[in-house]
Amino acid sequence: MKLKTLVSALLIAAPYFVNAAQFTLTDAATNTDVGNWKITNSNLGINAPFSVEKIQLHGGKQTGVDTLVINNGELEITLIPTRGMGIFNVKRHGKRILGWDSPVKEIVNPAFIDLESRNGLGWLDGFNEMMVRCGYEWTGHPGVDENGQLLSLHGRAQNTPASTVVVTIDEQPPYTITVEGEISERTFKKAELVTHTSFSVTPGSNQFAIHDTLTNKADYDDEYQIIYHSNFGHPILEKGAKVTAAAKEISPFNNYAKKGLKTWQTYLGPTKGYDEMVFNLKPIGDKDGNTLAVLHNKASDTGVAVGYNIKQLPVLTLWKNTDTRQQGYVTGIEPGTSYAYNTKYQRPLGLVPTIKAGESKHFDVTYTVLRTSKEVKKALHQVAEIQGHKKVKQVSKPLVDLTKVH
Template identity: 70%
Template sequence: MKVKLTLAAITLALASLNTQAAEFLLTDAATGSDVGNWQVTSSTLGMTSGPAFSVEKRRLHGGKQEGVDVLVVNNGELSVTLVPTRGMGIYQVTSQGHRILGWDSPVKEIVNPAYIDLESRNGLGWLDGFNEMMVRCGFEWTGHPGYDDDGHLLTLHGRAQNTPVSMVKVIIDDQPPHKITVLGQVAERTFKKTQLVTMTELQTVPGSNAFSIHDKLTNVSDYDDEYQIIYHSNFGRPILEKGAKVTIAASEISPFNDYAKAGLKEWQTYLGPTKGFDEMVFNLKSLGDSKGNTLAVLNNKAANSGVSIHYNVKQLPVIGLWKNTDTESQGYVTGIEPGTSYSYNTKLQRPLGLVPTIKAGESKHFDLTYTVLRSSAEVKGALKEVAKIMKGKDVKLVKEPLAKE
């Protein structure tokens, strides 16, 4: 008897023999290949023992989003929209058709980097595409625009987020719980300058209320170099509202500039949309447990929904807090930003010891987990984790900014 197998079944069978996983190469600059619009589901893979899941790649059209690829990873509980064309940033996270992580930016399209001039507005052109839930600021540099020691303009928050990935691969474990992994390679290569290559990785398990980031930054040059990274994580409605609260395990906090001094004592709480409110930014020194693990928590006023970000202070020693409680149409949003650095210009961060070096051939790893908090019990549990790390201590308030722009 002859048996006919689908292409997906053949791919799964072959992959299972070798790696116990189904692998799909979606984009590869080395061979100039791309699968175009594409989808795989738990059903087509014959993985029916747990929650249904799917991964879909599609190309956007119209306006400044023309040619942008998005990758939607639906684990059955959360649907995470990745943007390979924009440095594998995360556009938003939805559940049952409703956005739960993300924000409403004045930038309404997912903008193709081809339409962005990073040097416009004296280095603020990055803002023309800024609307994602998670943006990688770096890796060559990050922070406010300004000139380096050689007189070259360093634009706002680096180039990674506006660099299309060179490779996209999806890996789905053959055995339950069928972990889903998405890989994307971001290459920052400039003749006579930087050669930094980052393998970005997102992982999630079907049915989970969490997803994790595991990035590997490698200096493929023959020379040592500097690097910086901020995981600019941005949240608006439905979590952000008047009376919402942020809780961060930290040893101290300082205002980013003189304007932020006025909000230092109330740094944990939020206003509702407020016309005329300029952004306030705060610098925090992260505090971890014995292994360096720590977290930040944002919850709504009722403390029955929110989000936590777990990371490690040995990888990401500081965290920025950006409070932009302007009007809804102007972008009502807060940013919780674990990183190697604050958002000052690179020149100002060297004296603070926040411009680390990566040796030739060396790799650095960055691991974060985002967990959607769906109930009072889950919010309470996350806050208890922070309290355990803090051991009854308060965050020290430092009244003056660490640097002057």
Template identity: 60%
Template sequence: MKKALILSTLALLISGQVAAKTWVLTDTESNTEQGNWHISSHQLNIKSSPFSIEQTVLHGGKQEGSKLLVIKSQNGLTITLIPTRGMDILRVEGFGVRMGWDSPVKEVVNPAYMNLESRNGLGWLEGFNEMMVRCGYEWTGHPGMADGQLYTLHGKAGNTPASKVEVSVSDSAPYTITVRGLLKESTFKKADLQTQTELQYVPGSSQFSIHDVLTNKGDYDHDYQIIYHSNFGQPILEEGAQFLAPIAQISPFNDYAKKGLSTWQTYAGPTKGFDEMVFNIAPLSGANHQTLAAVVNKAGNKGAAIHFNTTQLPVLTLWKNTDTLKQGYVTGIEPGTSYAYPVSIEREQKRVKQLAPGQSAHFDLTYQLLHSASDVNQIKQDIATIQGDKKVEEISTPMAKE
């Protein structure tokens, strides 16, 4: 883990110290929209790290007008972002491994066709197919009534088109690629939260970093919540795959998950009739509050890991949805400020945070694609170091009841 974090930090430092070429693809203030757009290392006269960055506007069905922004590194990862869906990450591929999953939702649904209040607040599911979706920031969690209004599933950020999108490439090696997006959750008399999202990637690397800054632009204190809903299916997820993390405490989300508590570390194959099992985790962390969580295949030579900071994201949710392949065979590793209970419960249990006017909160994560046994073994070693001799406390009673 230390090596991964050092590399990520080094990339951030390098990219911040050198000049960069920047392209603005979308900007509502200047009425800018590039539409289909492309740049490559060849055009920039970069010979050591072949890559391309391309934006495509989609057409047809519910994806009409949606946009994909694809970073393709010849010797590294292909990262597909969705500027029209909260700067979410649709999928990541490289080294013969995919981070992502197969949802019954095949189109990249334009938020204009979404009704988040449908199905009693579960309308969010009608567009859910991303590898990583930002659940927040004004609220997150299961739908429920509070303050005389319906709080829909997992908030609005993941279905908010970015108001500004820009791409930068540093002028010097390692030619760090940075994609920034601006998400606005602004409602008259309610909230004015803005999130500056940032993804950084060094061509040829097997990892990338996320740095998001949430700011309260209003004149009043305002609640915020976030869950980084990160989802993985085949080829990583399979019968005998393992979930790995340094853990202080784990408990079932509800009564249904109780029967899966004894096997929370392993996964079943695709199972018809399997309802989702969710577990609430209090993660342990090491130096500088850094920790990680991972899912690896049965053979231990493929996987995905997420490195994060527990001062920023103090809780972790494990979502096991080992239903049939067509229904959506997937697991979620979800660092956050809250568990997935409705807002009312999270408030009662004092996990909902607040920002004062002008105040910001920062969220830093590194996603690492594991493509060899040595990668997986290093992650296991890093987790074991943080876990030490501490025993995982398994609590059989859910911490709340919806």
């Protein structure tokens, strides 16, 4: 099949790769932005329904935010290049299937966020996405590091607009749609970390993936941390919903979470006065390190599977925030290099890795929308195969004694 010629004043096309069409939507180096833009399978003469549309938002704190809506004929996935290439939500048949209802209603432009406000909790002023990159220079709860620097909640990546946004569509089946971006964390005398993000999906699929490459561009070694904060609410989360993850051990994040340890897999309905409970899991993988966590509704006919590799992302945080719907009824399945403790408390745990000068680290996370009881059952079977006959050991003592932290 030969690609049709595209004629559009709003479209800037880079030279085609072999068997692929590529479109540069944003490039800070050349001061390029195509504005509102759309491409469909019909434009390319492809007989598989899909569309990719760039839309700039207006009004309130979302002014100036770029979104990228990818419709693959089965799912409609909204990316946010202005907010660290995060994923806002996922819809199926016009209704949200992945995402949650935060008190933050707009997709907030990072220009309106002060990360150091509220003693480092300013990050919460924009928190409403399905998938948030927490990192990469640091992550975890806010606090003063050993060198006296205030580390704000969950780092800066999610509030860093992408410097480049490029869409590539394969000409040959399965016509993979790829969206690439670049997130730069560059501070004079501090850090020079650059993350190449990549999102991919194929037409008709119920699965999509992110493939990120973090590179230390500096001449000196540096620390890094990352948590892929993956958040799910209604319709999957409800009273009686259940989470299953292949793991060898689970412990409470703090003393408050101790009372929820025995029932860590199940969920309450929206509960007023419920403070968040967080659990630290030590996941296990198959022979290649691949592992899976599954969340499904009470009827076990709708859910989501989160796949990752423990060689890249060795720990898993489970965040249970079953507060009222208005306050944000949500749970987080969060693979990462680190738990959610402040950085200085994770160094003794060996969870603040080093990236050498010029070195790159790779992170892959796959999300599968489970649409039927059969698909839920299959995903749970995959977890069971990885788990084998091992029991998930419950450890009542938190990894960090926060009662002694000042």
